Amino acid sequence: MESRxxxxxxxxxxxxxxxxxxxxQLFExxxxxxxxxxxxxxxxxTSLLExxxxxxxxxxLRAAVLVGDLATARDAQRLARFDAKAVQLTTGGACHLEAQQVHEALAEINLADLDxxxxxxxxxxxxxAAYYLGEHVRVVILSVAEGDDKVAKYPTIMRSAQAxxxxxxxxxxxxxFDERRIREDVHALNPGLRILRLSCRTGTGIEDWIEYLEQVRGRTNRA
Ligand SMILES: Nc1nc2c(ncn2[C@@H]2O[C@H](COP(=O)(O)OP(=O)(O)O)[C@@H](O)[C@H]2O)c(=O)[nH]1
Ligand SMILES: [Mg+2]
Known part of the structure; x- marks a missing residue:
């Protein structure tokens, strides 16, 4: 059974x-x-998106957001106050988004109008981790309250990400929370993973985050 x-x-x-x-291809x-x-x-x-x-x-800068959730539209409601379209994708209990759900949601967005x-x-x-959606970069957010062992404990997602x-x-x-431990585990698993420290509460590090986004945009627009 298992082998099948x-x-x-x-x-x-x-x-x-x-x-x-x-x-x-559509994004490009x-x-x-x-x-x-x-x-x-x-x-x-969602706080980082806010x-x-x-x-x-x-x-x-022009943006839109697709927000995946099991059951509610609360994140899209939180983002509705901004001048950016937010489309909620409710997975009905599934624990991840799939490329097809993203594909269908793209019908609601005019990609050419967006940065x-x-x-x-x-x-x-x-x-x-295993469900690539077509994104240019994957960013994993880890809050320090989750513990400094999470890079080592979730290697698949950490290897699949760029930041x-x-x-x-x-x-x-x-x-x-020992940040050194995080850096050592990143070095062992995915040395190219860019680490950005920030606080959505105080705003510390948000400028670096925006600069990172602009770097990614520079790279993706070069082709
Ligand atoms: N202290 C602190 N709380 C934060 C920070 N960022 C988010 N939160 C809080 O963490 C909770 C979860 O945030 P949310 O953005 O909904 O997380 P999500 O489930 O990953 O989308 C909320 O109560 C936020 O106000 C932060 O930098 N510092
Ligand atoms: Mg959220």
Whole structure:
């Protein structure tokens, strides 16, 4: 029984990759930079989007957001106050977004009008790792309250990402969080992973985050 389930899973992933590549072609054709946000529930994915959209609104950058959630539209409601379209993708219990759901949601967005598209995945450090959506970069958000062992404990998602945001650094004084441990584990698993420290609460590090986004945009627009 067990030996049969593995090929089926591989087939599902292959089908997902096929649609993800189609998504990527659409992104390239429209010149939009697409950023996938992954992280545990409560790590600060929507908070980072709020900070980002605040900055974009002030600086005339155009963005839209796809927000994945199991059951509610609350994140899209939180983002509705910004001048950015937010489309909620409700997975009906599934623990990750799939490329096909993103593909269907793209019908609601005019990609050519955008500088950035953000995709907030379902809060989870396991399931979304294997499901590529066509994004240019994947950013994992880890809040320091989750503990300094999480890079080593979730290697698949850490290897699949290009950046790691360490959020909630305003709480560091109250926690036994050893940042050195995080850096050592990143070095061992994925040395190219860019680490960004920030606090969505105080705004510390948001400028570096915006600069990182602009670097990614520079790279994706060069082709
Ligand atoms: N102290 C602190 N709290 C934060 C920070 N970022 C987010 N939060 C809080 O963490 C909780 C979860 O944030 P949310 O953005 O909904 O996380 P998501 O589930 O990953 O989208 C909320 O109560 C936020 O106000 C931060 O930098 N510092
Ligand atoms: Mg959220």
């Amino acid at each position: 389930s593995i090929p089926v899973y591989e087939k599902i992933l292959k089908a997902n990759d096929y649609v993800a590549r189609q998504n990527r 054709a429209s010149g939009v930079t697409v950023v996938g946000l992954l992280g545990a529930p409560g790590s600060g994915k 900070r980002t959209l605040e900055h974009f609104t002030r600086n005339g 950035y598209l953000f995709i907030e995945n379902v809060g989870n450090l396991v399931c979304p 790691l945001v360490l959020n909630k650094i305003d709480l560091l004084d109250w926690l036994d």
